[in-house]
Amino acid sequence: MIRIKNLYKSYGFVDALQNISLEIEKGSITYLIGPNASGKTTLIKLILGLIKPTKGEIFVNGIKLNGDYKYKEIIGYMPQVANFPENLIVKEIFNMLKELRNNNSDLDEELIESFGLEKEFDKQIKNLSGGTRQKLNASIAFMFNPEILILDEPTAGLDPLSCSILKEKIKKENQNGKTIIFTSHILSELEELATTFVFLLDGKIVLSKKKEEIKESNLEDVIISFMKGINGEHIN
Amino acid sequence: MVNTLIKIIKYQIHDIIRSKWILIYTIFFFAFSYSIFSFSDNFTKIVISLLNVTLLFIPLVSIIFGTIYLYNNKEYIVFMLSQPIKRETLYLGLYFGMAAPLILSFLFGAGIPFLIFVNKFTIDNPILFLLITSGILQTLIFSSLAFYITTINENKLLGLGVSIFFWLFFTAIYDGIILLLLNNFQDYPLEKISLALTFLNPIDLARVLLILKLDISALMGYTGAVFQKFFSNSFGIFISLIAMTLWFLIPLIAGLKKFIKKDF
Numbered sequence: 001m002i003r004i005k006n007l008y009k010s011y012g013f014v015d016a017l018q019n020i021s022l023e024i025e026k027g028s029i030t031y032l033i034g035p036n037a038s039g040k041t042t043l044i045k046l047i048l049g050l051i052k053p054t055k056g057e058i059f060v061n062g063i064k065l066n067g068d069y070k071y072k073e074i075i076g077y078m079p080q081v082a083n084f085p086e087n088l089i090v091k092e093i094f095n096m097l098k099e100l101r102n103n104n105s106d107l108d109e110e111l112i113e114s115f116g117l118e119k120e121f122d123k124q125i126k127n128l129s130g131g132t133r134q135k136l137n138a139s140i141a142f143m144f145n146p147e148i149l150i151l152d153e154p155t156a157g158l159d160p161l162s163c164s165i166l167k168e169k170i171k172k173e174n175q176n177g178k179t180i181i182f183t184s185h186i187l188s189e190l191e192e193l194a195t196t197f198v199f200l201l202d203g204k205i206v207l208s209k210k211k212e213e214i215k216e217s218n219l220e221d222v223i224i225s226f227m228k229g230i231n232g233e234h235i236n
Numbered sequence: 237m238v239n240t241l242i243k244i245i246k247y248q249i250h251d252i253i254r255s256k257w258i259l260i261y262t263i264f265f266f267a268f269s270y271s272i273f274s275f276s277d278n279f280t281k282i283v284i285s286l287l288n289v290t291l292l293f294i295p296l297v298s299i300i301f302g303t304i305y306l307y308n309n310k311e312y313i314v315f316m317l318s319q320p321i322k323r324e325t326l327y328l329g330l331y332f333g334m335a336a337p338l339i340l341s342f343l344f345g346a347g348i349p350f351l352i353f354v355n356k357f358t359i360d361n362p363i364l365f366l367l368i369t370s371g372i373l374q375t376l377i378f379s380s381l382a383f384y385i386t387t388i389n390e391n392k393l394l395g396l397g398v399s400i401f402f403w404l405f406f407t408a409i410y411d412g413i414i415l416l417l418l419n420n421f422q423d424y425p426l427e428k429i430s431l432a433l434t435f436l437n438p439i440d441l442a443r444v445l446l447i448l449k450l451d452i453s454a455l456m457g458y459t460g461a462v463f464q465k466f467f468s469n470s471f472g473i474f475i476s477l478i479a480m481t482l483w484f485l486i487p488l489i490a491g492l493k494k495f496i497k498k499d500f
Contacts, residue, residue: 085251
């Protein structure tokens with residue numbers, strides 16, 4: 001589904017990503033873990049074409065990214081922080097996206113319902129709480145039935161109930177064959193859903209394993225041992 | 237592409253017309269024009285007063301409002317870029333969607349008092365047309381400068397500072413430099429140089445445009461007189477309109493090129 005080959009990204013002298021190669025299979029749930037500033041968001045932004053790689057290639061559905069925007073039709077993206085024009089009302093945001101994506105049928109509005117967003121429909125964006133914005137953000141990502149869902153820190157700012165709603169939704173969409181990628185800098189509530197773990201540290205992939213390949217019962221132990229032993233030790 | 241562009245502009249306008257700043261801007265134009273119209277019967281005098289205010293406030297509001305708007309909507313822009321939308325379309329949609337409400341504010345704010353007092357004086361249609369055109373062009377010019385500045389600057393404070401400086405430079409500093417130049421080199425023929433310098437200031441261009449039409453070049457300083465000497469009136473007007481169009485197209489296209497290549 002997504003294939004990344006020898007990807008580099010640097011900002012001036014700072015290397016944000018170094019030699020990233022990654023294969024994300026169709027129907028998998030990939031969990032990108034890493035401390036702050038390890039390159040998770042950079043990697044996601046590269047897949048979305050928001051930034052351009054210094055070196056290397058990305059293929060989405062077999063098509064090499066070259067600045068064309070069409071492939072984004074099959075991607076739903078939930079950014080870490082989303083904001084919309086502050087004077088628009090929630091309903092208008094949904095309408096705008098429907099119009100822009102030329103899509104009025106085959107919409108998945110399940111999350112709007114389960115989050116209870118209908119009652120916020122006439123509120124202006126500037127009057128929404130952080131959590132409600134995040135719910136809006138999540139609902140938009142799922143709305144157009146995208147084949148690939150990219151969720152950047154999806155549970156940040158959500159209350160436990162909304163978190164579990166989102167978790168159920170991710171599980172359900174994955175069963176429908178959707179490919180999901182999500183990130184977190186901490187071990188999140190969504191950990192148990194993941195089928196593949198990719199651990200990023202200082203812009204490099206230090207661990208990329210399928211769930212069944214991890215022998216340790218506790219992923220936390222694996223990660224902590226990585227973070228402790230990262231200085232000087234050789235990592236395969 | 238045009239279809240998508242119109243949709244982006246539509247929602248952009250929906251957002252901005254509800255902003256309190258745009259309301260204040262409209263009320264300001266209304267109050268000012270209303271008082272000018274009620275004080276004077278002389279159409280030329282009214283136009284000159286309106287012109288002076290237009291050339292002071294439209295650039296200021298367009299460049300500052302544009303800069304702040306873009307910085308405040310950074311996350312929205314990033315989100316829109318993750319959607320299947322061409323970068324060019326998004327940029328132009330944001331630009332025209334922001335400039336349009338500003339233009340509408342000016343037209344309504346100044347237009348309604350005009351309609352109220354329309355029977356009070358004899359109206360010179362070409363002059364009215366030029367006043368409106370230069371108001372619109374000034375909005376487009378300073379909005380496109382705002383877009384260019386925010387696209388190349390990530391730092392909000394720096395960008396805002398640069399924007400204020402641009403406005404100050406074109407409204408005050410530039411004239412000061414020209415005066416200094418003319419004063420110090422008065423023994424040399426400076427007509428061509430000062431003519432060229434006029435083209436480098438979009439606000440001066442708008443001023444020259446109306447001065448030529450009103451036939452009061454002698455009253456409005458050196459550049460106006462030089463302009464009239466070099467070009468016949470109608471040709472001068474044509475040239476300054478072209479130059480103003482370039483003044484909004486060049487920063488717009490330069491900003492667009494940066495925007496297409498930019499990392500968000």
